[in-house]
Structures are given as C-alpha cells and as structure tokens.
Amino acid sequence: MTDAVSGTPSPEERLILLLVGAVGAGKGTQATILSREFGLPHLASGNLFRAAMAAGTRLGEEAREHMERGELVPDEITIGMFIEELAKPHAARGAILDGFPRTVGQARALDDTLASHGERIRRVIYIEVPADELVRRVAGRWICPTCGTPYHETADPPRVAGICDKDGTPLRQRDDDRPEVVRARLARQVPPMLEVVDHYERAGIVDRLDGTQPIDAVTQDILSHVGSEARS
Ligand code: AP5
Ligand code: MG
Ligand code: ZN
Numbered sequence: 001m002t003d004a005v006s007g008t009p010s011p012e013e014r015l016i017l018l019l020v021g022a023v024g025a026g027k028g029t030q031a032t033i034l035s036r037e038f039g040l041p042h043l044a045s046g047n048l049f050r051a052a053m054a055a056g057t058r059l060g061e062e063a064r065e066h067m068e069r070g071e072l073v074p075d076e077i078t079i080g081m082f083i084e085e086l087a088k089p090h091a092a093r094g095a096i097l098d099g100f101p102r103t104v105g106q107a108r109a110l111d112d113t114l115a116s117h118g119e120r121i122r123r124v125i126y127i128e129v130p131a132d133e134l135v136r137r138v139a140g141r142w143i144c145p146t147c148g149t150p151y152h153e154t155a156d157p158p159r160v161a162g163i164c165d166k167d168g169t170p171l172r173q174r175d176d177d178r179p180e181v182v183r184a185r186l187a188r189q190v191p192p193m194l195e196v197v198d199h200y201e202r203a204g205i206v207d208r209l210d211g212t213q214p215i216d217a218v219t220q221d222i223l224s225h226v227g228s229e230a231r232s
Contacts, residue, residue, distance in 0.1 A: 013118070013120075014093060014094035014095070015229065016086075016094050016097065016120075017040075017122055017123055017226055018101075018123070018125065019031055019034075019127065020124060020125065021127035021129065021193075023134055023138060023186060023189065024134040024141070025127040026215065028042075028047075028148065028149075029156065030127065031096045032150075035096050038096070041091055041095050042095075042098060043091065043096065043097055043098065044098035044099050044100075044148065045073075045081075045099040045102075046098075048082070050145075050174075053067075059081060063077065067176050068175065068176065070176065070182070070183070070185040070189070072188065072192065075103055075106055075109075078100065083110065102196055103195070104192070104199050106196075107199050121200070122205070122226070123206075123207060123225060124197070124200040124206045124207070125222050125225065125226070126209065127211035129211040130212070134182075134186065137155070138177045138182050139179070140152050140155070141173070142158075142171035143172060144166070144167065144171055145172050146164065146169040147167055147169070149164060151164075156215055209222065209225075
C-alpha cells in the first residue's frame with residue numbers, strides 16, 4: 001500500500017525495481033548483482049523465454065520465431081507470462097525486473113496489475129550506452145545456460161575460462177547475438193523501449209545512468225539512486 005498523501009510506500013509494499021536498456025546495455029549483469037545485494041529475485045523476460053525454448057514448450061516455440069528475427073515477442077504472450085512470474089512466492093518481497101516491460105502496452109498492464117494490489121514500480125533505472133559499444137559487447141558475451149549469468153571475454157571474464165562461476169556449467173553464446181540479429185534487435189526494440197522510458201518519466205521515477213562506465217561503477221551509480229529505497 002502507498003500512503004496516498006505522502007506517496008511514501010508502507011512497509012508491506014514490495015520493492016520492485018526495473019532495469020531498462022538496449023541489447024547489451026548491462027541489464028542482466030546489473031540485475032544479477034542487485035539480486036544478490038537486495039536478496040530479491042532477478043526476473044528477466046529473455047531468460048524466461050530461453051527457459052521455455054529449452055523446455056520445448058509451445059510458449060518457447062512461439063517466442064523463438066520472434067527472437068530469431070530480433071523482433072519483440074507479442075504482448076499477448078509476454079504480459080501473461082511475466083505477470084504470472086511476478087505473482088509467484090519467490091517475488092513476495094519484491095523483484096528486480098530485467099527486460100519487462102518493453103512496450104507501453106506491457107508497462108500499462110504491469111502498472112494496472114500492481115495498482116490493483118496498491119503497489120507500483122519504485123524506480124526505473126535506464127542504462128544508456130551508444131549503439132557501437134553495444135554491438136562490441138554482445139560479440140564478446142558468453143552466458144550460462146543454467147543460471148543465465150552473462151560474462152564478457154575481457155570486461156567480465158569467469159574465474160575459469162568457459163565455465164560459470166556459480167554452477168560450473170560450460171558457457172555458451174546466444175543464438176540471437178549474431179551481428180545481423182543484433183542490428184535487428186537495436187532497430188526494432190529501441191524505439192518502443194524509449195516510449196517505455198518516456199511513460200515512466202511522466203511518473204518522475206526514472207534515473208538515467210551512464211552505462212559506458214566499468215561494471216562496478218554502474219552498480220555504485222544504481223545503488224546511490226535506489227539504495228535508500230531498498231533499505232526503507
Ligand atoms: P533479452 O534476453 O532481454 O535481450 P536484450 O534486451 O537484447 O538484452 P541482452 O540480454 O542482450 O543485454 P543485457 O542488457 O542483459 O546485457 P548484459 O548484462 O548481458 O531478450 C532477448 C529477446 O527476447 C528479445 O530480443 C526479444 O525478442 C525477446 N523479449 C525479451 N523480453 C521481451 C519483452 N518484454 N517483450 C517482448 N519480447 C521480449 O551485458 C552484455 C555484455 O556486456 C556481457 O558480455 C557483459 O559481461 C558486458 N557488460 C555489461 N556491462 C558492462 C560494462 N559496464 N562494461 C563493459 N562490459 C559490460
Ligand atoms: Mg540480458
Ligand atoms: Zn551459471
């Protein structure tokens with residue numbers, strides 16, 4: 001519940017933080033760190049789709065068609081999947097949202113669902129990085145197929161080359177990180193993402209950060225914006 005007069009969240013309101021940024025901006029990297037820092041689950045729409053694809057479900061097959069082309073998965077599929085995830089017991093104290101919402105339709109659906117429980121997104125962190133840097137980053141990215149942790153060959157290597165630090169799984173490159181798919185992801189997904197930023201700017205809850213800084217400097221910037229929220 002939110003105090004209608006002061007806008008101050010009451011203690012039982014979940015802490016819901018949203019990370020927004022283009023392909024390769026560092027959402028997954030920062031969400032992994034924040035999840036540990038705040039003891040909240042990291043909910044990533046891309047990871048949920050990849051898990052559904054690996055499990056061979058119908059949702060996974062539908063998502064694959066769009067993801068392979070660098071397109072957004074339609075709202076009809078995405079909204080239900082993500083809101084169901086956010087309602088699970090592991091998100092009872094809050095969550096770090098990575099990659100959802102990324103259309104205004106998704107944002108409105110999420111806002112309405114949260115409002116129906118007297119909740120809202122607490123802060124939106126927009127990680128800004130220029131396009132050429134993004135393309136370089138995803139070219140050197142390796143991810144863990146088990147836990148979804150992203151690594152980078154030079155900027156954030158695992159302790160043992162090719163192996164996830166957390167669970168020992170051999171790392172893989174993502175099918176949608178081929179240069180032509182990355183270009184399509186930038187062209188098709190950045191405009192709707194900017195509309196989402198604009199949507200939350202109107203509510204005055206967006207913090208824009210320089211995502212070209214080293215990983216731990218970006219983390220410090222995020223903590224300086226949301227640290228007090230997390231401890232309130
Ligand atoms: P998703 O998996 O979310 O992909 P994305 O948004 O394109 O973002 P990425 O995961 O590629 O980048 P990231 O910001 O997480 O960067 P990371 O931390 O890994 O979605 C995949 C697809 O699913 C979409 O294309 C779409 O089809 C579909 N989809 C997902 N959500 C959807 C939705 N809501 N609606 C519709 N469709 C949806 O970092 C990248 C690399 O850079 C890593 O190697 C990392 O080590 C390195 N790095 C990170 N930070 C730094 C730094 N500060 N300095 C140097 N290197 C860094
Ligand atoms: Mg990611
Ligand atoms: Zn792992």
